[in-house]
Amino acid sequence: MRSPLRPLSRRGLLTGTLGSAALLATAGTLAGCGTKGAQQTEAACKSDDLSATEKKIAFSNWPQYIDVDEKNESKRPTLDDFVKKTGIQVTYTEDINDNNEFFGKVQNQLKDCSSTGRDIMVLTDWMAARMIRLGWIQKLDKSKMPNVEANVLPSLRNRAFDPDNQLAVPWQSGLSGIAYNGKVTKEVRTIDELLTRPDLKGKVTALSEMRDTMGLLLQSNGHDPANFTAAQFDDALNKLKKAVDSGQIRKFTGNEYSTELAKGDIVACIAWSGDVIQLGFDDEKIKFVTPESGVMLWSDNMMVPNKATHKANAEELINYYYDPAIAAQLAAYVNYICPVKGAKEAMVKIDPELAENPLIFPDDEMLSKSKVFMALDEKQEKDYEAKFQQVIGA
Amino acid sequence: MTALAHVPTGSGQSAPPPASRRGRYRLLPYLLLLPGTAWLFLFFALPLLQLAAASLYDPSGSLSTGYAMTWAFSNYWDAFQAYWPHFVRSFVYSAIALVLALLMGYPLAYGIAQKAGRWKNLLLVCVVAPMFTSFLVRTLAWKTILSDNGWLVGLLRDVHLLGPDGRLLATPVAVVLGLTYNFLPFLVLPLYASLERLDYRLLEAASDLYASPLRAFRRVTLPLSMPGMIAGTLLFFIPATGDYINAELLGTPNEYMIGNVIDSAFLVRLDYPQGAALSFLLMAAILAIVFVYLRKAGTEEVL
Structure with missing residues (x-):
């Protein structure tokens, strides 16, 4: 009996595939005439701030970079306090493992002026500098963050990539x-x-x-x-x-x-x-x-990307973490250099030994020897x- | 059947079957191909085209200004000139790893297929079991095994195979061992599949005809296992050549392979045209090697 299916010979299949691939290649390369620049401005990517009606923030950070409860690792005391105090729900995601990798993850959205779905992201100085240079970051309202104005360490003010201290606020240094x-x-x-x-x-x-x-x-x-x-x-x-x-x-x-x-x-x-x-x-x-x-x-900096729709909420959170008592609580857990002045005094109450540790609260001599790398x-x-x-x- | 396959389509000398019957089935193979083709087109062909286009962008472009399409074929030559040692290193390392893996994998596959009896399934699971954990974790485990203060290095120093300051970690040896280990199952499984079907009566016949065991192996077992061997070596060699995790975790910059360079071109240096050009050079080199190999090995069944 004759088979209803004409067998596809390997040769025929190959020719077909190659043929269509060649066709596609021509079409594709004709269309592929370069890419647009990634440069944006804040004004061009204006977004509405929905903070007043939507009490929430999406916060992207590095793993193990926030205090957790000793008994229950899913509880984050300082963050839970913030939620209780302000009623702003925080979606905290530990999805930054590497500056370059994270850049790869968000660059297509930021390049096209579309939302990354994040309100705060924490990136290292040089990556922060690059994103600021590309115009991907929103200006913060300093009047809404009095704690930051008052308490950020002097050596972390007026950094070359953010001379007016309004784009990037150190999370930890x-x-x-x-x-x-x-x-x-x-x-x-x-x-x-x-x-x-x-x-x-x-x-x-x-x-x-x-x-x-x-x-x-x-x-x-x-x-x-x-x-x-x-x-x-x-x-x-x-x-x-x-x-x-x-x-x-x-x-x-x-x-x-x-x-x-x-x-x-x-x-x-x-x-x-x-x-x-x-x-x-x-x-x-x-x-x-x-x-x-x-x-x-160096510092890892909190920044609000373009098209983030909860900037005012984000400012509130940044301000909250610059309260010396909160900053000390955080520093006691993460053990990086605390960028908040006055946290040392607050730390004495939590753990006097840590308060004396120069790698968490560096003395003036050490700070005078420290440099921030040039903005390139x-x-x-x-x-x-x-x-x-x-x-x-x- | 064979004769029928050569009958030209459409009108032939023989009468075509009723149109309704034919029409119902004619499109069927293509419909069945559709999901796979669409998948390949979206996730393979399109990205590949994009990459091909990127490899010809003007190398003086940048992220913020964008890249202009200038058909810069010189990207390929520049990339090759800058990184040919990494290409050579990649092929040398994975070739050595392949030889090691064959030396270990062939007896292993043969043993499981022919001699394991009721332990066969358990042993197969043992071959596959490491794949249940992540590739990264397995490679990191090798760091502990090869550690300067670990028992292995201690032992090798005691028997003077390594000098008192000798080390395994951060040497080419470690990278090749890592490659061998990580890709071994890809070689063993196809080999097992073809050795399992080996008809033992053929070996009996060979020995009845006065073939020594060695000769029987060379003339009967080895040729019969060729399809599995070819599939296995390809499955081993292709990913091993492009690998960058082993070199990064077990090696030093002096052991970096071409995968590490491509990784850094895309993620760190943001030199997209160069990264794309290097990717295509790697693909071309591997394709060339595979074609030569298949010609020499002479099996049509694999492609």
Whole structure:
């Protein structure tokens, strides 16, 4: 009997597929004539503030970056208090794991002036600077945030990417400096030691975050990371390259250095203060050093993106977290540098030992040695990042 | 049946079947193909086209100003020049990993298929079980195993296979071991499938004809397992070459593979044209290797 289905031969199928693919390719490339710029302005992406009628906020933050109840991890005391006090419901999502990844996630919406569904997002200085530069961030109303005006640390005011303090408000800050494991090595005091001491060879890591690593190296050369020239950058990069070529630096890392530092696979590294405090609780031999030449100060900043429809609510929340008592409660849990003046006094009541910890409440001497990395324009950012990536191998 | 397949469509010498019958069935294969084709078009063909277009954008464009389409074919040459060592490294690492995996995977698949008896299903589950946990977790576990202060490195130092300061973590060895481990099941499962169907009577016949076990293996078992071997090596080699997790977690910048470069081009350096060009170069290189391999291996059934 004759089969009703004419068998599709493999050849026929292939020809068909290839043919239609070719057709599509032509059509597609004709249509694919470039992309629009991502530059926006706040005015062009104006959105209505529905705060008065909709008592809610969507808040995106990093994991483990807020206080939780000791008995019930799903309860967040400071946030629950805020909800009780103001009646504003907060949808708190821990969906930021990496600045670059998060940028990839929201860039299509922000580029097209459409809503990301988020009212507050928390991003690191350089990413905040990039988004501000692209015009993706709404101006905040300072008169609605008196606590911020009064209490933000002086070294975090008038930062280059936000000279009028109205676009980005620090959530937590931190230092980038040197960490070492005292069980397996003696003290490491300077960047030069870290990059050249023979007994550390192959057991040193640096951060893959350009601004942290390069900022420290610039300082070790006696240059100012808040204001440097291209030649000075190249100098510092050469220094780094020598350490990579000689095998002194084992690798470049994100957060993942902390387990290896604890195990002793890494004996010393460029590290973030918050991680080192956490490690120090388990093993007091792991220490953080602020090199004599200076440290880098960075912040993760709360920002309200374009088309977020609850700006006034967001301002209320930001203001709430700048109340010293609340800030101390938060700092006691997250152990980063608290950007709120007066929180130290409030901390004495919660945990006097933490109040004395210079990595949560740095003294003036330490703050005077700390620098915020220069704000880069798009071309500089791309050039420097490309050069840096070349040295770190990717 | 074969003869019928060659009958030209439409009007032929033989009388066409009644139109109503034909009409009802003629579109059926295409209708059945529709969901798959639509899926492939939306999630494979369109993104691929987009990527192809992006690889030809003007490299001096940027995120804020946008990219102009300038048919910049030079992107390919520039990207290749800048990163050819990473291409070479990717292929060398995954080739070594493939050889290691074959040495371990073939006996394993053979054992499960032919010798395991009632333990067969349990052993198969053991091969698949690691896949129940995430790829990342498995790779991170290797960090603990290969740790400088772990038992493995300690042992190797004691028997002087490693110097007193030698290490495994953050070396090419670690990356190749990670690749071998992570993709081994993709090689074992197809091999198992073809070895399981191996007819034992053929081996008996071979030995009746005075073939030594080795010769019987070479002339009977190996050729019969070729389809599984080819499918398995492809399933192993293609993802292993594009992998970047192993190099990132177990290696250092000196071990970075082409996947790491593409990752950084798209996410960190925001050089979309270069990232797209590198992706296409990788695809082209893999396709070329696969075609040569299939020609040499000579099985039509895989494609």
